[in-house]
Amino acid sequence: MSGKPVLHYFNARGRMECIRWLLAAAGVEFDEKFIQSPEDLEKLKKDGNLMFDQVPMVEIDGMKLAQTRAILNYIATKYDLYGKDMKERALIDMYTEGILDLTEMIMQLVICPPDQKEAKTALAKDRTKNRYLPAFEKVLKSHGQDYLVGNRLTRVDIHLLELLLYVEEFDASLLTSFPLLKAFKSRISSLPNVKKFLQPGSQRKLPVDAKQIEEARKIFKF
Amino acid sequence: MAEKPLFHYDEARGRMESVRWLLAAAGVEYEEKFIHTNEDLEKLRSDGVLMFQQVPMVEVDGMKLVQTRAIMNYFSSKYNLYGKDMKERALIDMYSEGLADLNEMFILYPFDPPGVKEANIALMKEKATNRYFPAFEKVFESHGQDYLVGNKLSKADVHLVEMIYNMEELDTNILANFPLLQALKTRISDMPTIKKFLQPGSQRQPPVDEKSIQKTRKIFKF
Numbered sequence: 001m002s003g004k005p006v007l008h009y010f011n012a013r014g015r016m017e018c019i020r021w022l023l024a025a026a027g028v029e030f031d032e033k034f035i036q037s038p039e040d041l042e043k044l045k046k047d048g049n050l051m052f053d054q055v056p057m058v059e060i061d062g063m064k065l066a067q068t069r070a071i072l073n074y075i076a077t078k079y080d081l082y083g084k085d086m087k088e089r090a091l092i093d094m095y096t097e098g099i100l101d102l103t104e105m106i107m108q109l110v111i112c113p114p115d116q117k118e119a120k121t122a123l124a125k126d127r128t129k130n131r132y133l134p135a136f137e138k139v140l141k142s143h144g145q146d147y148l149v150g151n152r153l154t155r156v157d158i159h160l161l162e163l164l165l166y167v168e169e170f171d172a173s174l175l176t177s178f179p180l181l182k183a184f185k186s187r188i189s190s191l192p193n194v195k196k197f198l199q200p201g202s203q204r205k206l207p208v209d210a211k212q213i214e215e216a217r218k219i220f221k222f
Numbered sequence: 223m224a225e226k227p228l229f230h231y232d233e234a235r236g237r238m239e240s241v242r243w244l245l246a247a248a249g250v251e252y253e254e255k256f257i258h259t260n261e262d263l264e265k266l267r268s269d270g271v272l273m274f275q276q277v278p279m280v281e282v283d284g285m286k287l288v289q290t291r292a293i294m295n296y297f298s299s300k301y302n303l304y305g306k307d308m309k310e311r312a313l314i315d316m317y318s319e320g321l322a323d324l325n326e327m328f329i330l331y332p333f334d335p336p337g338v339k340e341a342n343i344a345l346m347k348e349k350a351t352n353r354y355f356p357a358f359e360k361v362f363e364s365h366g367q368d369y370l371v372g373n374k375l376s377k378a379d380v381h382l383v384e385m386i387y388n389m390e391e392l393d394t395n396i397l398a399n400f401p402l403l404q405a406l407k408t409r410i411s412d413m414p415t416i417k418k419f420l421q422p423g424s425q426r427q428p429p430v431d432e433k434s435i436q437k438t439r440k441i442f443k444f
Contacts, residue, residue: 051357052320063312069291070315077308086299090285093292098274135273 005030005060008044010219012212013205015068016056018103018162020204022072024197025158026079032203038219072096076155083150091149092156095136099159102132106166110208111222128167128174133181136160140180146187153191161188169207227252227282227297230266232441234434235427236329237290238278240322240384242426244294246419247380247410248301254425260441291322298377310372317358317370317378321385324354328388332430333439343392350389355400358382362402368409375410383410391429 005023009016011034023030035041035055045053051066058064058071061078065071076082076092083089105124112120136148145151148160164185167174175182188194197204208216216222227245231238233256245252257263257277267275271286279288287293298304298314305311324346331342358370367373370382386407389396397404410416419426430438 051316052323052353061309063309065312065316067316067319069319070312073315074308074312077311086296087283087285089299090287090292090296093295094273094287094289097289097291101274131275 004028005058007032008035008049008057008059009055010035010216011205012208012216013107014056014216017205018100018159019056019058019068019071019075021158021162021197022075022081022155024203025153025191025193026075026081027193028075028079030203035219038221041219069100072155081153081155081158083154088150088154092154095139095148095156096159098132098135099156099163102127103159103163103166106170109170111213125171125174128170129177132163133167133174133178137178137180140184146184153188157184157188158194161185161194226250227280229254230257230279230281231277232257232438233427234430234438236278236438239427240290240325240381241278241280241293241297243380243384243419244297244303244377246415246425247375247413248297248303249415250297250301252425257441258437260443263441294318294377303375303377303380305372305376306374310376313371314376314378317361318381320354320357321378321381324349324385325381325388328385332435333444347389347393347396350385350396351399354385355389355397355403359400359402362406368406375413379406379410383407383416 005028007016007019007030009032011032020030035044041055044050044055044057049064050057051064054066056068056071057066060071060074065074073082083092102124105120105127109117109120109124139148143151147153148156161184164175164181175185189198196202227250229238229241229252231254233254242252257266263277266272266277266279272279273286273288276288278290278293279286280293281287282293282296287296295304305314327342327346327349331339331346334342361370365373369375370378382403383406386397386403397407411420418424
């Protein structure tokens with residue numbers, strides 16, 4: 001089973017970007033088949049390739065995996081980025097879920113109705129600064145190690161780096177009072193696979209713009 | 223570590239109920255320390271035992287685990303309800319995540335304003351009938367086995383049966399066209415530990431009512 005994984009999603013970050021990050025960090029090459037029209041999505045559904053009629057979907061090792069977390073867990077296990085035992089995995093899962101919650105909150109801002117935008121932006125900033133970043137700064141401080149769990153690279157370091165970059169795009173000043181997270185960010189960014197992914201021309205996607213949102217609305221009808 | 227797991231949550235289904243179901247299926251005893259007031263919650267927060275200031279939190283094996291999925295995955299691994307290898311786990315995760323999406327709607331709708339609530343109930347019934355239950359019926363049809371994955375009970379079966387009971391509260395007839403899901407429901411409900419859990423006086427929580435909604439709102443201030 002040596003075929004590259006094939007990612008099915010639209011040509012934007014959305015719920016696939018964390019999967020792209022994880023594969024890139026693991027040094028795994030992947031192909032992408034972008035959904036560019038409502039017909040593309042309908043075709044995938046009709047062919048019975050989407051378990052719950054949704055994307056992301058990733059073809060990997062003979063499976064057609066749907067659901068972001070299922071895909072992430074599989075890749076993390078396969079490429080040994082999921083801790084050494086059940087207890088390390090529990091920490092990795094716990095940290096990952098917090099990261100995904102905040103990422104979701106920040107991502108949702110771009111599609112939020114104008115009349116709610118200000119309140120939701122303020123809430124996301126407050127949560128970033130007073131809930132999530134302090135929690136991770138504290139983990140790094142508590143053990144003084146380079147990585148969040150087990151003193152070696154795991155998926156959660158990659159998820160956290162991705163989040164920190166979104167926070168920086170969102171409001172760079174939010175990072176100022178977290179010296180250990182800033183150091184973490186430059187440390188993980190300089191890992192060779194990550195460095196490559198951060199360079200222009202990689203499969204990393206840019207922030208969404210108004211045009212992409214319109215496109216996504218058309219395809220997914222929301 | 224013979225101590226029983228200790229759950230911290232309010233005395234309601236919410237995000238803890240799936241964990242209760244899972245431990246019931248595993249036949250594991252646990253204790254619950256209910257949060258009754260906002261002060262109870264604030265005390266946990268100021269004691270620094272909630273990583274992201276949120277519950278559910280479960281004390282288990284010396285850890286204070288938060289985040290429903292982290293807790294579920296830990297117990298599933300520990301009690302052998304998580305498949306025999308990484309491909310089985312991928313399927314179990316994929317199925318569980320679909321169910322978690324449906325469950326999310328089920329957890330939130332009681333707090334919707336009138337009008338929105340009815341629309342969300344209709345939407346849930348529609349999704350259960352046209353998206354989720356057909357997908358699972360098809361899995362059983364495809365392999366003809368008693369359980370979703372690997373011919374053996376996993377967290378996905380428990381979660382599915384929990385969702386079947388939830389959806390039946392909205393529409394007693396909802397399984398009418400899904401004979402294999404009916405059979406699963408009977409099979410799992412007849413397991414001695416689940417049978418006990420389904421009986422009055424167990425740790426299973428009743429459906430939310432107006433009183434519990436008010437209580438939850440006061441605790442979490444929303």
